[in-house]
Amino acid sequence: MKKLINDPNDVVPESVEGFVLAHSDIIVGSDDPETLFVSRAGGAVSGKVGLVSGGGSGHEPLHGGFVGVGMLDAAVPGPVFTSPTPDPILAATKAADGGAGVLHIVKNYTGDVLNFETAAELADAEDIPVKAIVVNDDVAVEDSLYTAGRRGVGGTVLLEKIAGAAAERGDDLDAVLAVATKVNDNVRSMGVALTACTVPHAGKPSFDLPEGEIEIGIGIHGEPGRRRIKAAPADEITDLLLDPILEDLGLAGGDDVLLFVNGMGGTPSSELYIVYRHARARLEALGTNVTRSLVGNYITSLEMQGASITVLRLDDETTELWDAPVHTPALRWGL
Amino acid sequence: MKKLINDPNDVVPESVEGFVLAHSDIIVGSDDPETLFVSRAGGAVSGKVGLVSGGGSGHEPLHGGFVGVGMLDAAVPGPVFTSPTPDPILAATKAADGGAGVLHIVKNYTGDVLNFETAAELADAEDIPVKAIVVNDDVAVEDSLYTAGRRGVGGTVLLEKIAGAAAERGDDLDAVLAVATKVNDNVRSMGVALTACTVPHAGKPSFDLPEGEIEIGIGIHGEPGRRRIKAAPADEITDLLLDPILEDLGLAGGDDVLLFVNGMGGTPSSELYIVYRHARARLEALGTNVTRSLVGNYITSLEMQGASITVLRLDDETTELWDAPVHTPALRWGL
Amino acid sequence: MTTVGVDWALDWVRCSAAVVTEHREELIDLDRAIGDGDHGENMHRGYRILLEKLDGFEAATVGDVLKLVATTLMSKVGGAAGPLYGTAFLRGAKAADSADLDAAGVAAVLAAGVEGVVARGKAEVGDKTMVDAWHPAAAAAQEVADSGGSAGEALRAAADAARAGAESTEPLVARKGRASYLGERAIGHRDPGAQSSALLLEAAAAAAGA
Amino acid sequence: MTTVGVDWALDWVRCSAAVVTEHREELIDLDRAIGDGDHGENMHRGYRILLEKLDGFEAATVGDVLKLVATTLMSKVGGAAGPLYGTAFLRGAKAADSADLDAAGVAAVLAAGVEGVVARGKAEVGDKTMVDAWHPAAAAAQEVADSGGSAGEALRAAADAARAGAESTEPLVARKGRASYLGERAIGHRDPGAQSSALLLEAAAAAAGA
């Protein structure tokens, strides 16, 4: 294991401390390290729906990097790859509440769902109305009664941006939830790993992936994917990720889409653009208009090499909300 | 070698193609693939000094990611880790020339210096006044008559931003060069590698770095560093990078600085913030004011794991120019 | 022991902390294989803090101890296991509001625990989760109670059944939790949560000297 | 051969392309050790394109061929080697504006080439660069010319001296180019540019059948 860390126990608190210091113009850390979260420097925005997300650490910049004007109000980092407990989620929910209620943006993993559920109950007991959107965009996972359902992956980033803009323009809690639901319904993702990642506490790679083999349908927690295949050219891998997305999304010629190529943390951006190039050509060949794009490391798995592709079908409203100004550590425009 | 690429020969052109497509609102690629460069979508800005940089590929987002309003006018990507030849540099220089002359921003490597020199001679023959700033901020390299001199590394990013803002506000060629020189005189960097990177054409890591060892004083081309040491906690490594920087820069208590922690491409941002945290504490203990910060992958070495620290001594002018609006694929604010 | 009481409950916590520490890496490795590699660390973190809280803790009933376990795991473990174990111990605590438990009392605590896990996690036996350890354990304890056995015997039977239950997860495809994403590839691996449940129940028996 | 002419120059290019292709990986590995691992690929790219350009190329003098080599390497190789080799061949071409070269002519071309490299790169003998191959090669050719040898003999002597010169870089610390960043760690490694220079000069001798 090779990492720029001190004690594995201190990875999350030290990293968050540095993160808050580096971005102190827009975010603050919680006072109590026992209920660790980050939130907007100015505090809750009165009258605005608060947006709170969170989950295990190791996916940076998700979620802390998306706290700021036009996006989240607070983010709760758990231990690496481990959902945070209800206490800090509750504390973040309180910090994000401007009197108009709070939306929990939860990636669909059993741990995240259960801990956010409990926090929402506790918030309810303190008279803070909470609704939750459970993001489940990963087409690598069969969505059936016999699984935990699809995982939440790349679509989460797009949803946080778009729902954040809806809250910022003054939508009420139900309206923000409706926008979030629309995004979740229209977004699909799939990922590939070239190498495994190493959880600091485990000290060993999360799985063994020999030279010449790659994992298709990988998640963001270093879980093995659905299948292992021989290494292949980027264009072929791109097809393997894109085909299930296109099928599931049922894109029609003339649809506007946002194409998001995400790096898993250890892949150079030059490679992401090679994937983007072919994915874009495929989408355009279908008659789809790639009207918005995002390429980079936005939802990662520590130092894993690999990428995921996310396609979001846009309409006028979601396009406008995507374009709205945003000022967070990891996503910024118009401000 | 595990990479999301097709033919190693196509890595640079395909990546640049995807890059240009993803950012077509602000940049364009050159028409002729034989003289590959990227430049601002609107063409040269009349009356503004043009800024051109370039060098081997593999350091993305440098330099293409910094083309746009407030920063570069054109960037020339060579083959991976290989300086581009004079032809595309000349073509980019012409594309960047708005009638006020062009500044070449050259990292101090023999190849870059020689090829930019030739291009400048050719531009001169076409009556385009060209001046060059050779960036040499890497304190890992002894600066003496008996070496090729210090390398240009992280300081390049800061210099491109600040000189770009000077050009944007209307400074003439000599004035932009003066600002660039001031930045170069006040910036120092040093890097560490935890793993080597693999040049696609070579197919093998650029050096062997066993588990438990790291390279101190690494460059950005996968060159081995000055010395190899046992892996150590992040805070110790941070000290090893920071000490020579502080010594060489001769910082005084009360100085304002920009602290830049850069990822080499394969390091999670959470680790960069751990480095940032300790570097910042060290600087503050010295009585230095860290008034600006930058943390992320801005000048990389393919998929190398590692980081570099850059410290820039700021004054009112460079602070103001740093804060000025910028709109490029990789750095954006105020627009 | 015919009955088990507060001292047993406190010992259970201490024995649990010991086995969880001892098996931390094993649980990490099981979770690396079909999950995300944190289960051992999560349980270890929870029980380490729980041990600290035990210092000077005053309990009148077994339920008081189990409630401390519940709230600590709930607020310190995180992931899927934290809320599930938290709920299990919370329900178990409610079923154990007396100073001493006989075999029927033990069986009632375990049954309440399973119900809690199922209520939160919606898993059934055979879904390759901790339910596959808890469910047979509760049933085995009930059998001992029905046939007039002691609390210690009930705990021993529960521990044995839990171990068998954990083993029984190996050939299964998972239908809940993170391993469910793997489909057929989960076959051949033991579920980490079932394994930690078996360890905790073994600690319960050991604490009773059974 | 007493003199070498345009055919020799064309053959030199072809032989160079062959050895550069054959030794591509060796040059990459030398550059990986003390540089950035691209030298073999850079030279290979340049000579591949040069071969294509040779198709149908009409040359009246050795200089015409060397000029094509110069401009192609200059505009296709990049890195440090591109402009340095480009300048060497450009200066060499100027010194070779006749149809045939005798030993003195060969020596003059090589001397002009070294001067070009030194003018651009400012390296001296012993700095662990391609100069360490070119400089003794030019001197050896001059000696053959002085003692009345043939062009072929001059090329053979140059090739031998270049090989020895490349070998002589192994124990050195580098003072120019990328290897200079390594300090003492460059010791024990042959300079890639010196090695490619030796290969090119060996090709020159081979093309003359020497």
Ligand SMILES: Nc1ncnc2c1ncn2[C@@H]1O[C@H](COP(=O)(O)OP(=O)(O)O)[C@@H](O)[C@H]1O
């Ligand atoms: N829906 C569920 N019902 C019962 N147990 C579950 C469920 N989901 C997960 N588990 C248990 O949780 C264990 C994983 O715990 P842990 O690794 O700590 O959390 P996470 O999966 O969030 O990383 C699994 O091995 C399984 O036994």
Ligand SMILES: Nc1ncnc2c1ncn2[C@@H]1O[C@H](COP(=O)(O)OP(=O)(O)O)[C@@H](O)[C@H]1O
């Ligand atoms: N200043 C110099 N003078 C002479 N030769 C040099 C100089 N700098 C570098 N070289 C030569 O160039 C070679 C490296 O070429 P190459 O790897 O193609 O370029 P780069 O170093 O830019 O990657 C070195 O091995 C050395 O022989």
Ligand SMILES: [Mg+2]
């Ligand atoms: Mg987990």
Ligand SMILES: [Mg+2]
């Ligand atoms: Mg190079």
Ligand SMILES: [Mg+2]
């Ligand atoms: Mg787990």
Ligand SMILES: [Mg+2]
């Ligand atoms: Mg090289």
